[in-house]
Amino acid sequence: MRDSGCISCAIATGQADAGIVYEADSVIAFMDLQPVTPGHLPVVPKTHAVDLENLDKGVGIQVWKVAHQLARALRWSGLRCEGVNLFLADGEAVFQA
Template sequence: MACVFCEIVAGTAPAIRVYEDDDFLGILDIRPFTRGHTLVVPKRHSVDLTDTPADTLAGMLAVGQRIAQATRASQLGATGNNIAINDGKSAMQTVFHIHLHVIPRRDGDKLSFAKGMLLRRDPDREGTGRILREALSQLDTTG
């Protein structure tokens, strides 16, 4: 079975890229809980926490931290973020290529977050991607 994240890394499947370096790719979740919900994907395939090297996990978290900073510094207006790895089918992992979720949160957003869990869409994915890329670029020049 083909891995959609490996296809995205290879450039043969579409995704809105917000971050990329030699080892990791940051892409907008196709079914976001909130606007700016980003997935940090290692370019080297591993399935879950049982077969992912510790340095890969650390690298995913470092990239996730930068993206979280960008959600706060941008017009997305996050005041916090949820960071999560769904490890295995019983933990709701649906794509079996390890990845880190960065989910922007805002003060008082419990109702809209719950709605986002049901609807899971962003009507302006291209705009959201642009916002995050610009914010990451600004962080790179100031931090």
């Protein structure tokens, strides 16, 4: 499922440019155009899900596995990385965009 107004869906389908860092069947990670910090990497499912309730459990697990791998890679990279923040916004009330 795709949402034509969703930037993550556009990136996942190649309709929007992005610096892809990781890509698999169900997950994609990319450099953010407006990074909060250096190394800011959104890790998102390739299938559109409005919220966690609509996200396939296996895909959700894969998202967190990839986030863990990339967090480790950031720690070992040349970027200054004093900490890693894993952030999940599930709903507009908590700033999900």
